[in-house]
Amino acid sequence: MEIIAIPSYRDGGLNEIVHPKFGRCDSFTFITLDNDEITQVKVIENSAADESHGSGTLAAKIVNNNDAKKLIVSKLGPNASMALNSLKIKTFQAPEKKILVKDLLDLYLKGKIKITPSEDLIIGKNLE
Template sequence: MKKRIAIPLEGNVLSAHFGHCQAFAFVDVENDKITNLTILDPPEHQTGTFPRFVAANGATDVIAGGMGPQAVSLFNAANVNVFLGAPVETPEKLVNDFIAGKLQLSANYCDHDAEGHGHGHHHHH
């Protein structure tokens, strides 16, 4: 299974504030192993630029400290899973812990309704 996990960076560790990060690490994972790590500078920050930039670079998942609801919804619209509340660590440690299921997260926003199984948030009045 291939994933491309994007992590906002400040220096070489996770930036606690997604919108203020200096760069993004894109970590390619195949069969639960890191195969490649690319650091890219994002475009100038404006509302919505970072999620679009990350999605355009092929990310399947984002691991971040904190993120505004607008960014989360832009990622979800692009079919990118969002995991928040990650500690300030290096991208390699974050991804290895994530793969191993050991990463402590406060929230994750995964779109499990993509197949349209009909359960979810449907209220009939």
């Protein structure tokens, strides 16, 4: 069994659009898989989204507190990256395009989304 977290807009869930901002997403969709079959979908509001600073670190704690050990995300802030590393949450890079949670999960299940060190997902890292 594995639990995967995906930042999402508004109400979250499989039919919601993936949110491009980890710490500022509206909600997290947590998907429990057992032998690549969905056994549970849970949506948790991102209470860190409105924080003036530290939203990424707090969001990482939300992911951890919901037992997810994998996160599919397009970009992270540096503090979120450090927090996820310290919590031993594996990160996978989502495509930087508008995509539904269920379609992103399908890409993951087909092996088209690879594990990516969180430090490689830091915003602006590849622009240096």
